[in-house]
Amino acid sequence: MPLTLYQRDDCHLCDLALAVLAEARVPEFESAFIDDDDDLEARYGVRVPVLRRADGAELDWPFDASGLARFLAG
Template identity: 90%
Template sequence: MPLTLYQRDDCHLCDLALAVLAEARAPEFESVFIDGEDELEARYGVRVPVLRRPDGAELDWPFDAPGVARFLGD
């Protein structure tokens, strides 16, 4: 199961997170847009972007490339 990036449409911080993930050379991930999803909005609404590992651990914004690497265990 891949990493998941929870984000919103038209989210400047989400765009920054995508750049950080590219800089960190993060493995493939699934983008999940929380807009209009009541359960996801309740959980992630003020926290996005959030990177989630398959084991359930989550990394909230703000994060940088070294932080992503540590989170991924690299």
Template identity: 75%
Template structure:
């Protein structure tokens, strides 16, 4: 299991931008979870995607940049 999860949806241009930011930040391995067709995830995240979640449950909501992601990663417990 990865220490980070990116919640996203299909055909989401903001999710594509988030992936580019994560690459720029050189985020360690992460899991992608699509919220489409999952009622519980849709209810939780809805239009907030993309959302990056750390293993401790803290979440970073869009918009974020590479510096913000690096700071978020550095606070990993």
């Protein structure tokens, strides 16, 4: 299942989300940086980090490894 993590450069919360993804051993995901994209900035500006599945479901921060596992199973 393709995943995309929407994030910013120099974002402490994004770093924490990356650590949770590593802890949960999420094998592959795309990173999308919203800083230079007006559309992504409008959609995710105050919400990052956000993990999005290919089916459009989104998991907003904060999340932990167990919440992430439920999201990935969903």
